[in-house]
Amino acid sequence: MDLLYNVFVDPFAQMAALPDFLLQVLWEGFVSGTLYALIALGFVLIFKASGVFNFAQGIMVVFAALSLVGLHALGVPAILALILALAIMGVLAFSVERLVLRHLVNQPDIILFMSTIGLTYFLIGLGELIFGGEPKSMITSELGLPTGSTTFEIFDGILILQHIDIAAAVIAAILVIGLGIFFSRTRIGRALRAVADDHQAALSVGISLNQIWAIVWFAAGIVALATGIMWGARSDVSFALQIVALKALPVLIIGGFTSIPGAIIGGLIIGFGEKIFEVYWGGLLGGGVEGWFAYVIALIFLLFRPQGLFGEKIIERI
Amino acid sequence: MFYREAGQYKTNYIADSAIFPILQDRIAIAGFLAIAFVIIPYFGNDFFINSMMIPFLIFSLAAIGLNILTGYTGQISLGTGAFMGVGAYACYKMTSIFPDVNIMIPIVLSGFFSAGVGMIFGLPSLRIKGFYLIVTTLAAQFFLEWCFIRVAWLYNYNDSGAIEVPQRELLGWIVTGASATPTTRYLVVLSVVVAMTWVASNIIHGRIGRSWMMIRDMDIAAELMGVRPLFAKLSAFAVSSFYCGVAGAMMVFFWLGAAEVESFDVNHSFLILFMVILGGLGSLLGSFLGAAFIWMLPIIIRAVPDIIGLNINAATVEHINFMIIGGLIIFFLIIEPHGLARLWAIAKQKLRVWPFPY
Numbered sequence: 001m002d003l004l005y006n007v008f009v010d011p012f013a014q015m016a017a018l019p020d021f022l023l024q025v026l027w028e029g030f031v032s033g034t035l036y037a038l039i040a041l042g043f044v045l046i047f048k049a050s051g052v053f054n055f056a057q058g059i060m061v062v063f064a065a066l067s068l069v070g071l072h073a074l075g076v077p078a079i080l081a082l083i084l085a086l087a088i089m090g091v092l093a094f095s096v097e098r099l100v101l102r103h104l105v106n107q108p109d110i111i112l113f114m115s116t117i118g119l120t121y122f123l124i125g126l127g128e129l130i131f132g133g134e135p136k137s138m139i140t141s142e143l144g145l146p147t148g149s150t151t152f153e154i155f156d157g158i159l160i161l162q163h164i165d166i167a168a169a170v171i172a173a174i175l176v177i178g179l180g181i182f183f184s185r186t187r188i189g190r191a192l193r194a195v196a197d198d199h200q201a202a203l204s205v206g207i208s209l210n211q212i213w214a215i216v217w218f219a220a221g222i223v224a225l226a227t228g229i230m231w232g233a234r235s236d237v238s239f240a241l242q243i244v245a246l247k248a249l250p251v252l253i254i255g256g257f258t259s260i261p262g263a264i265i266g267g268l269i270i271g272f273g274e275k276i277f278e279v280y281w282g283g284l285l286g287g288g289v290e291g292w293f294a295y296v297i298a299l300i301f302l303l304f305r306p307q308g309l310f311g312e313k314i315i316e317r318i
Numbered sequence: 319m320f321y322r323e324a325g326q327y328k329t330n331y332i333a334d335s336a337i338f339p340i341l342q343d344r345i346a347i348a349g350f351l352a353i354a355f356v357i358i359p360y361f362g363n364d365f366f367i368n369s370m371m372i373p374f375l376i377f378s379l380a381a382i383g384l385n386i387l388t389g390y391t392g393q394i395s396l397g398t399g400a401f402m403g404v405g406a407y408a409c410y411k412m413t414s415i416f417p418d419v420n421i422m423i424p425i426v427l428s429g430f431f432s433a434g435v436g437m438i439f440g441l442p443s444l445r446i447k448g449f450y451l452i453v454t455t456l457a458a459q460f461f462l463e464w465c466f467i468r469v470a471w472l473y474n475y476n477d478s479g480a481i482e483v484p485q486r487e488l489l490g491w492i493v494t495g496a497s498a499t500p501t502t503r504y505l506v507v508l509s510v511v512v513a514m515t516w517v518a519s520n521i522i523h524g525r526i527g528r529s530w531m532m533i534r535d536m537d538i539a540a541e542l543m544g545v546r547p548l549f550a551k552l553s554a555f556a557v558s559s560f561y562c563g564v565a566g567a568m569m570v571f572f573w574l575g576a577a578e579v580e581s582f583d584v585n586h587s588f589l590i591l592f593m594v595i596l597g598g599l600g601s602l603l604g605s606f607l608g609a610a611f612i613w614m615l616p617i618i619i620r621a622v623p624d625i626i627g628l629n630i631n632a633a634t635v636e637h638i639n640f641m642i643i644g645g646l647i648i649f650f651l652i653i654e655p656h657g658l659a660r661l662w663a664i665a666k667q668k669l670r671v672w673p674f675p676y
Binding site: 053099100103104107108109110111113114115117118119120122123124125126128129243246249250253257285289291295296298299302303 | 394442445446447448449450452453454456457460461463464468584588591592595599633634636637638639640641642643644645646647648651652655
């Protein structure tokens, strides 16, 4: 009986008693959800265009952020460092296409997936070799990002919003809208969608697969850089981020592998769900449930909708 | 010239379905076993046995387990590390609850605990396929890791949160604990691995193994032909987790001596997935080749700068190590996506027709 009370009544009583705290928790959930969504966005871009399940997205985030911080530490001005970091992601996209993907066309999915794990290891080694393994702090103020915080008085309590979090949400929104316009309005965007629909048909009307893949990896690189800056500003730039990036997988499951709005909504569901569960129910289990709760949410979703919220319906034929 | 089956006639069905139908193969296997059981313990030094052979054998066993699931049944799993952990913690609890039981009994029984946990986390596989399954196995990985930290009963409420291996004897020899010699531990591990590989080979070539392969190749077609997906998939999860569990128990009891949750983290799951894919999906030989490659290569790379007299600090070597392994994974996937086992099969075919090209 006590247990039932603790599970079903007490958390809601707490939420009602301290609405300002609930709002704060929801805000935290929103912000981490945005960041998960950004990582998932990189996955979706590449999966849509090439069918490659890009495991290296997490390390690309770390690598992009490290290049930015590392270049700035060498004395390069912040804006120039940003441009150079973008250029590095471009070179990376081009070489991945040229050296890895081009040789693996037509291989089964798991082989392509494995090659991106190989890429992950390579980038971990390269990143640590060049920039060192210790955590670094992001050059937030040099990039012109806000650092302060605003306090609202609400429900007889306070709600603290970090400006960097607001900026993260705004940048995420801009990225999504930008990508949406890019996909639907430009020539390259249309070619990308054609490739996503059917590789062979796209090839037969003269779309260069190689070029499209390089472009889409570069787009994922840009998303990775934005994610890296935002995440780095909230904590530190370190290789631990790569494990956190695995959280993008449940986000993808909920949203469906091929849907950009799905990635956003999935990210928010995971972000909210995980924070609320950790704060209100985590104590019953001894805390630290954030590590696995996201996967459990995804598991429950999968049992009811195996293709995700926005995924295309799976039709199986012999 | 020497490797061909000319003149070796099969006169009954048993000979026809033998795993090694060619005499030269049987001689080679006997030779390898002789080297493993006699020459390595006799001539190998402690470093070679303790840091190369024992982990190689243990990881091979885990790779066989994952290969049963991923290579033979086609279900990708990233929860291997956690399933090994279940075996290790179960074995530890059993040795502390029943201190007088022969040590091999908890080692083997721990596999059953792991199999049970594996079946529970395998249930979603009935509805979920392909990459989606990665998420359910990752859920297993992170949830079990959390259990290993939070459920203090698992490590007997000690302060360090680590499990320490007690000293145990087998037939009068000390086989676990600090005073067991590497050679004894090696021989125990080797015997278990050889026996379990033989069992695995028989399961895979039997009815159950064939139903796994049907599920892998096309699950709907298999279902229409009378293979029950529930039974086939769950049995694959159970057998696979059993092997991983025994491997995990042996890893702690015969190699590490003490372990914390870090020994079973997601990086180990990746490591074993590498072994399986580089070695060759759906090949027992591949599990051994992959384990040898992934485990031995970093040790060799670490030793190279010393041998050629370069003075590079350890961290740099470690980073270069990562780069080389990542690069080699991609390289091998490009030249032979079916793994090292396929390279060996190609070499065998060449040997058969030698000195002619085909």
